[in-house]
Amino acid sequence: xxxxxxxxxxxxxxxEMLGVSVSSVKRxxxxxxxPAVKTSGGHRRLRVSDIMSLARxxxxxxxxxxxxxxxxxxxxxxxxxxxxxxxxxxxxxxxxPEELAIGLDRARQAxxxxxxxxxxxxxxxxxxVGKLWQEKKLDVADEHLATRAIHNTLARWKESALxxxxxxxxxxxxxxxxxDYSGLGNFLVELSLLERGWKVLNLGPNTPMDSLAMVARExxxxxxxxxxxxxxxxxSFVTDLKALHQKLMSHGTALFxxxxxxxxxxxxxxxxxxxxDTLAQLDRALADRFPAPRETENRETSKA
Ligand code: B12
Numbered sequence: 001x002x003x004x005x006x007x008x009x010x011x012x013x014x015x016e017m018l019g020v021s022v023s024s025v026k027r028x029x030x031x032x033x034x035p036a037v038k039t040s041g042g043h044r045r046l047r048v049s050d051i052m053s054l055a056r057x058x059x060x061x062x063x064x065x066x067x068x069x070x071x072x073x074x075x076x077x078x079x080x081x082x083x084x085x086x087x088x089x090x091x092x093x094x095x096x097p098e099e100l101a102i103g104l105d106r107a108r109q110a111x112x113x114x115x116x117x118x119x120x121x122x123x124x125x126x127x128x129v130g131k132l133w134q135e136k137k138l139d140v141a142d143e144h145l146a147t148r149a150i151h152n153t154l155a156r157w158k159e160s161a162l163x164x165x166x167x168x169x170x171x172x173x174x175x176x177x178x179x180d181y182s183g184l185g186n187f188l189v190e191l192s193l194l195e196r197g198w199k200v201l202n203l204g205p206n207t208p209m210d211s212l213a214m215v216a217r218e219x220x221x222x223x224x225x226x227x228x229x230x231x232x233x234x235x236s237f238v239t240d241l242k243a244l245h246q247k248l249m250s251h252g253t254a255l256f257x258x259x260x261x262x263x264x265x266x267x268x269x270x271x272x273x274x275x276x277d278t279l280a281q282l283d284r285a286l287a288d289r290f291p292a293p294r295e296t297e298n299r300e301t302s303k304a
Contacts, residue, residue, distance in 0.1 A: 007048045008037075014046045018055060028054065031163040053111045054164075079110045081120035088125055092142055093132075097149035104153045114157075114195055115279035118188040122150055126184065147184065154187045161194040168197035170290060173216045174225040175207035176259075177240075179232030185259055186227035192279055196286055198223075209240040213247045221253050222290065228259035231266065238269045245271040254289065258282065 011029070015022045028034040029044050034054050036044040084107045091100040108117060129146050132138040172193045176186050183205060190202045201219065203212060216224045224244075231237045241257075248255050257275040267275075274285050 008045045009048060009051070011036075011044050011046070014051050017048075017051050028164055033160055033164040053109060079107050079112060081112065081116055084112070085121050085124055088121065089128055092125070092129055092146045093138070095142060095145065097145040100146060100149045101153045104150065105156070108157065114188070114191055115283050118185075118192075118279040122184065122188070126150075150184055151187065154184070154191060157191055158187075158194060161191060167199065168290070170197075170222045171199045171201070171219055172223040172225060173201045173203065173212065173219060173221040174227065175203035175212050176205045176227050176229065177231065177237060178206055178208050180228060180230045180261070181205045182227070182229035182259075185229060188279055189225055189227055189258065189282065192282055193223075193225075193286070196283075209244040213244050216248060216253050217251055220251075223254045223256060224248055225256040225258070228257065228261040231261045234266050234269075238266070242271050245273075256282070256285065 009017075011025050012022055014034075015025045018025065025034065025046075026044070029036040029046070034046060035050045036046045038044055084103070088100055088103050091097075091103060104117070104121075107121065108114075112121070126143075126146065129138060129143050133140060133143050174186065174189060174193075176182060186202065186204065190200050193200050201215060201221075203215065212224060212226075215221075226241075228237075245255050254273040255271075257270060257272045258277060260277075262270065262275065274289070276282050276285060
């Protein structure tokens with residue numbers, strides 16, 4: 001059999017394509033994460049295109065490449081991030097926040113991974129919105145509407161990630177430092193972790209580093225991350241960060257830093273275990289330092 005993207009397959013075929021157990025596929029179907037229809041006999045059937053979209057979203061850990069090599073399935077064309085960006089920017093300019101949210105969902109469902117949505121669509125989109133606002137070509141109302149539409153969309157993606165992701169047994173605690181009220185970058189980091197199966201406690205904007213350290217210690221966090229978009233006082237930031245890093249090191253907790261405020265001379269004064277600028281870099285660092293535990297249950301089919 002050679003599957004085309006519109007081909008309908010059984011749950012066990014889907015499990016084989018994804019290299020996961022049959023029960024994982026059933027759970028994703030029943031949780032509404034993976035669309036399926038039921039036959040008159042009550043059996044679930046899935047479209048190959050939906051299976052490939054889920055795999056591309058990063059939720060499943062990817063596709064079982066051997067299966068696809070054997071069956072020679074051609075991948076669906078992915079939307080071009082630059083084209084998605086232009087389309088969404090027009091919707092911001094036309095003040096259509098609901099269509100903006102729908103456009104984000106559509107790009108995601110078509111298979112653009114979270115790190116591409118964050119780094120290559122949402123980041124440049126908001127960068128341009130900021131510039132247009134400075135040039136007085138957009139009102140601050142448009143910046144607020146766009147931020148809220150994106151935030152609400154990320155909240156929906158979070159619900160799906162919470163239902164879908166197999167739990168890795170790891171915990172991350174994160175925040176933005178004191179005086180930093182930004183939201184989207186931090187939310188994207190939270191989602192990246194959730195989609196890798198992490199449990200996450202995101203303390204959000206304006207969080208004192210002492211409180212972050214306290215929660216991390218109490219909850220035995222594996223990782224603490226800080227998203228830094230705006231640094232109020234560089235001197236106290238550097239001092240507080242050093243103290244935070246020392247406390248975390250004594251408990252074996254890794255400290256990851258990111259966000260656009262950490263540029264220039266400030267960057268050289270920072271203490272951390274890892275620092276990055278993009279979600280793609282974060283994904284690679286998480287995969288390197290915290291390799292995913294392999295699913296043990298019923299994997300025999302993927303070995304064939
Ligand atoms: C929306 C916005 C706001 C909103 C935020 C609303 C909200 N709830 O989020 C409001 C109105 C509150 C705001 C206020 C201010 N803002 Co403002 N704002 C922006 C704007 C237009 C978009 C920010 C955004 O959401 N971007 C989209 C997200 C997804 O991008 P991101 O956070 O950078 O995250 C990406 C990466 O950085 C990375 N990343 C982020 N975190 C992490 C963490 C890790 C671990 C890793 C690996 C990666 C990573 O991944 C993401 C995807 O690529 C930017 C313009 C711009 N060029 O970004 C200015 C901008 C951030 N603001 C700026 C400034 C100066 C301010 C104010 C000081 C203005 C003022 N004078 O009051 C205040 C500061 C308020 C405060 N104390 O926090 C500057 C910051 C300058 C800097 N630090 O370099 C910017 C860059 C504008 C500019 N060009 O000058 N702002």
